[in-house]
Amino acid sequence: MRDFLIAGNWKLNGSSAANEALIAGIVAGVPGGSGFSLLVCPPYPYVAAVAAQVAGSAVSVGAQNVSEHESGAYTGEVAASMLADIGCEYVIVGHSERRAIYGESSFQVAAKFQAAQAAGIVPILCVGETLEEREAGTTESVVDYQLGAVLDAAGIGAFARAVVAYEPVWAIGTGMTATPEQAQDVHKHIRAQLSAKDAGIAAGVQILYGGSMKGENAAGLLAMPDIDGGLIGGASLKAKDFLAIAEAAAQS
Numbered sequence: 697m698r699d700f701l702i703a704g705n706w707k708l709n710g711s712s713a714a715n716e717a718l719i720a721g722i723v724a725g726v727p728g729g730s731g732f733s734l735l736v737c738p739p740y741p742y743v744a745a746v747a748a749q750v751a752g753s754a755v756s757v758g759a760q761n762v763s764e765h766e767s768g769a770y771t772g773e774v775a776a777s778m779l780a781d782i783g784c785e786y787v788i789v790g791h792s793e794r795r796a797i798y799g800e801s802s803f804q805v806a807a808k809f810q811a812a813q814a815a816g817i818v819p820i821l822c823v824g825e826t827l828e829e830r831e832a833g834t835t836e837s838v839v840d841y842q843l844g845a846v847l848d849a850a851g852i853g854a855f856a857r858a859v860v861a862y863e864p865v866w867a868i869g870t871g872m873t874a875t876p877e878q879a880q881d882v883h884k885h886i887r888a889q890l891s892a893k894d895a896g897i898a899a900g901v902q903i904l905y906g907g908s909m910k911g912e913n914a915a916g917l918l919a920m921p922d923i924d925g926g927l928i929g930g931a932s933l934k935a936k937d938f939l940a941i942a943e944a945a946a947q948s
């Protein structure tokens with residue numbers, strides 16, 4: 697009932713030439729079949745060019761961040777309306793790197809989530825615990841808090857047009873993937889949190905897993921009932937690696 701979404705988070709990587717080659721490779725290799733969609737999230741300066749290059753293909757474009765503000769004196773910021781204007785359909789909000797390195801609070805993340813939706817862009821809300829939090833047994837309360845801030849601000853209705861990504865911080869860029877069971881436990885918990893507010897909306901929300909996902913572990917993760925795709929960093933930078941995950945989704 698829920699399609700898979702395989703999303704590439706390119707982070708701070710790329711150049712015009714490298715992106716063009718990467719997109720050409722991805723577009724040429726999109727697996728046949730249905731039940732999944734592909735998304736790439738390049739750095740801001742490349743969003744428009746990538747949007748033009750993927751136009752008419754099965755690949756969509758997103759951004760990695762957005763301002764919570766609409767316009768005005770916010771030097772260096774990019775508004776959701778600007779992203780929509782250049783063909784951006786999704787935006788990642790609350791990635792753990794933004795929370796940890798740039799000090800984004802869950803309230804700011806909620807404001808970004810709402811700003812994206814106000815411009816017609818689908819937010820991909822990232823949540824996840826650190827290793828210390830997992831070892832302290834607080835994974836569920838951390839995720840509840842991060843999700844709760846957005847639920848309080850935007851309401852459950854907003855999740856009819858949103859994606860959630862569970863990204864355990866200890867699995868990001870470390871090669872240490874959560875096991876399918878570990879991920880499924882948290883995905884199930886997230887869906888239950890949403891379901892407590894509205895079962896119908898919760899049943900439709902795509903919940904992606906992120907954290908060292910690659911071709912070799914994708915099928916096992918995607919086989920889990922509450923895992924609806926992936927948010928992929930390292931393995932999204934080579935067409936062959938990204939397509940291996942897309943292939944796993946196509947066959948799941």
Ligand code: PGA
Nearest residue numbers: 868869907908928929930
């Ligand atoms: P990774 O990154 O796939 O390189 O672990 C995932 C992410 O940070 O979104």
